Amino acid sequence: MDRANLALADWLARRGGPVRLVAYRVEDSLLRYPNVRFIRVPKPANAYLLGEPLLAAVGRFWAARTLAEGGQVVANGGNCQVPAANWVHYVHGAHTPEPVGGPLRQWKGRLSHRVYLRREQRALRRARIIIANSERTRQDLLAATGVEPSRVQVVYLGSDPSRFPPTSPSLRSEARASLGWPQDRRVALFVGALGDRRKGFDTLFEAWARLCVREDWDVDLRVVGTGAQREEWERAARGRGLGERIRFLGFRDDVPRLLAAADLLVSPTRYEAYGLGVHEALCVGIPALVSRTAGVAERYPSTLQGLLLEDPEDVGALVRRLEEWRARGPDLAPAVAALSSELRAWTWDAMAAELVARLEA
Structure with missing residues (x-):
């Protein structure tokens, strides 16, 4: 429902x-x-x-x-x-x-x-x-x-502030331990169906392939969702040597725990009337990269405009946004926390x- x-x-x-x-x-x-x-x-x-x-x-x-x-x-x-x-x-x-x-x-x-x-x-x-x-x-x-x-x-x-409470270093550590994720690796999360191109996973996949060629890219990607193309994307990841850098988790009913364990949500969607997954990531207190045309992007203040993607087709632009987040992620924390508090207040x-x-x- x-x-x-x-x-x-x-x-x-x-x-x-x-x-x-x-x-x-x-x-x-x-x-x-x-x-x-x-x-x-x-x-x-x-x-x-x-x-x-x-x-x-x-x-x-x-x-x-x-x-x-x-x-x-x-x-x-x-x-x-x-x-x-x-x-x-x-x-x-x-x-x-x-x-x-x-x-x-x-x-x-x-x-x-x-x-x-x-x-x-x-x-x-x-x-x-x-x-x-x-x-x-x-x-x-x-x-x-x-x-x-x-x-x-x-x-x-x-939003449901009890289901998506703000995370913290201790909560993130607990969530990662329960998921079997390493404590010393950054993790980005994609949540969406893999049955068509609307959610923009194809753009994210190509961006990740470019980034993982570099030795200094120390972020892994976890993909939550299923659909007609899931097996095809898994084969593509293995074929390009990304089997360890992109993990496909399938359908999950523990998204709050996954968000608490992650460092970033990425959603280069081609169409999103609102974007509840992005909203929930922000409630947890992690930054979310999302297309500017998504409805939820209206909630972003001027201080977080750098997290908005102008064109979900532009792989190079997504690579640059991911690099910017990796370089200045801690600087975004106060603005993300303020938006998180605002969204959680609107129950x-x-x-x-x-x-x-x-x-x-």
């Missing part, structure tokens, strides 16, 4: 009023509330393309009933066309994916994008208010749909309360 949706549903459930959740699945913790009703929608063959028409139909039924009873309705993007609120975490009209794999997989990817794009435009044009997770997303929505600007408002995503509960206030207004 999407983390932001979980936060909103949990906040509403704790208020005590009735909460209806129409979804393929929800977090088990929500089902413990007596005032929460989960309307489960099947997903044939575990395929979103087949499941979304069912989700839309069931969603419209319960939305109409809820609105008739005087309640509020929140949909996500193109998943349900209702005259209510739409909370957008990703804009299909802002990014054309580049599917990888065989011809059938690529054809399916292109077809899915066209279908999602049509659904998104119809749903957003019908919405009474649209909540965007960043100003970048807001501008993408206006460009993609042409809706009245006053209908699109920004509420930034929240998921604060986000949920602000979002509901916008809807009620």
